[in-house]
Amino acid sequence: MATIKITDLNREGGIGANSYHVEFGPWRFVVDTGLHPKFAGYEALPTYSQIPDDSLDFILVTHAHLDHLGSLPVLARRHPDAKIIMSSGTSAIAGRMLRNSVQIMKIQRSELGISEYPLYTRGEIAIVEDQILPMEFLRPFRLGEDKDTLEIELHPSGHIPGAAAVRMTYAGRTILFSGDIQFQHQQILDGAYVPEIRPDLLVMETTRGATPSSPDNDRETVISKLLETISKILKQGGSCLVPVFALGRMQEMLAVVQMALHNGKLPPCQVFCSGLGMDIVNYFDLLSRKKGYPRFDRSILKDLGIRPPSRDLKPGRNPGNKGLYLVSSGMLVEKTPSYNLAASLIQDPANGICFIGYCDPDTPGGQLKTTKHGENFYFEELNHETTLQAEIHNFDLTGHAERSELLDFAQKQKADSILLTHGDQEARQWFIDKLEDVCPSSRILSPKPGETIKL
Ligand SMILES: [Zn+2]
């Protein structure tokens, strides 16, 4: 029987530099090539040194978020003959995301003195783009010949456009990677479609393991509540900031806002957007025309009369124009439009900030979420301290499945072994406890970083 050996190369184990090295029979490959958003320099990379150079048959990337894609050129440089496999949707966006990453690393090199940045060049991204084999969803393809054939099938995972769950079958054994997965439909994208596969090994994300499921988490309910809150803030004469991730969430919010303005769920207002997300709009538009997904048309920008926010924002002073601001970053990271806007908005009780996704507790967004009304908040990078008077609201419009949905998924898949990934310790522990009841015949694995599991 073909052996499976799988090693988590993410040196921290949580959500970060996602990467797995897999030995499957004679095949050697890596699934995902992340870059850790919280670490800097070489520390942000997966432990690629655990793999002998020039040993991989292929590298597969599940989707274009940088915690899965961001170090692809570094790994590809060490394995120049490895094929690079991703969905055609992901391949359409990957180069743009990597070039943005180079730009940010160059800024960090000069501002923070990180001498190894950028970790790769635009030239290396071009080489990677040449090596990509773009694949379609639900069309199995084969690598190798005769008895050494490995079959791969990509399933839409509903997380962001192009995101895939991956089935790999060799010599009668199967591995299924859930990837980052969302079963509920989003405004611009259908939920995941993964049939019952009964794999030998299911590698499953656990992002929301520590977040209780609730009927109020239903996406439609959350969107209604979000729109009510934005309306209230605009009607009381304030501006509303919705910090969004550039890839996926900004475009979904544009579609939500367009529909709400058309059916009267939002009052007429000026909508402001900027940054990488505006560029991704063009890629989604092209993808929609070529592949039929996501449900997205760039005419939305014209329809909504989108404008960029003013460039001369001053901390503590309302921006010149009132309205709805859909800008990145989602976690109010320093030097981003959302960070600067928050510094202009939070001193005024008429204004509001609506967070729609996860914020790492160490980011300014995470810190603002735990700041109480009337307490002081310090915008370190701007050296600006002010009292929080604006409304702060949280809505869960994540691209990740609820934990109860993942339990159902695991139960349906009837895997021999389930390996937990992409979640912090608390999230994984919840799954370890629950899966023992729900999937009593499955072996539950939560390996330490760098540890190899043999099946
Ligand atoms: Zn993701």
Ligand SMILES: [Zn+2]
């Ligand atoms: Zn992820």
